[in-house]
Amino acid sequence: MSRVRPPGRGAEQRHRVRDLAEPALLLDAWDQASVAPVAGRGAVLVRLAGLCPDLDSALDLGVGECAALATLAHLRAFGREVAGVITCSSCGELLSAQVSLPAAEELVAAAAAGCREVAVGEFTVRAPTTRDLLAAAATPDRAYAVLLSRCVRRGDGSPVDPAQLTQEEAALLDEAAETITAATMTTLCVRCPACGEHVRAALDTAAVLWERVDIAAPALMEEVAVLARAFGWSEADLLAMPAARRAAYLERVET
Incomplete structure (x- = not known):
């Protein structure tokens, strides 16, 4: 796998990538993707991340192109590091793998292949x-x-x-x-410690992006619920609050 560079700002600006980890957008993404068919969640998230003008355009992307754009959205919202699990094709051993996602410029070039x-x-x-x-x-x-x-x-x-x-x-x-x-797919590669075989598998970055959203959104909703009960603030006020300040108030509730 090629050496990973930090994502370039120019590539993000050209594609106007929106941060899916931004609180209000995170909950919108969870709302919409959670009710979408499993195969359609990546397209929903790519559209919400600002990488397609509308859902129809996202649905008409090739699956590899959609995966490349989902990776770009993951870089912006959740960073480069992704963990995965591969089954060894030789012995059936379950293997853990850690991968650094490609740089934004590489993803833009891959997505442009269409x-x-x-x-x-x-x-x-x-x-x-x-x-x-x-x-x-x-x-x-x-x-x-x-x-x-x-x-x-x-x-x-x-x-x-x-x-x-x-x-x-x-x-x-x-x-x-x-x-x-x-x-246009990201590949996991790991050596099986049980049999020594080098195992490669495509990483479904659209599914990985959804998993991150599906973990982060309920955690955010729990924070909002705790603070709303404690202080009577509205969801909109709490989502607009910087994360560090929400965390500080949570500490005061818990203590």
């Missing part, structure tokens, strides 16, 4: 979008067929029927889709 298409024989393959994943999730028994019909076209522009593909064609199409998506 939802690219590649030619595979007579087919054209594009990376799936969040909207594609939601459509597939709506019919789980046909999820693979739905993704193929939406993301793969024959030379004449017609959709692909999975039943008409050979095993070799299906494998090539899967590999092409993974290659497109992987270009």
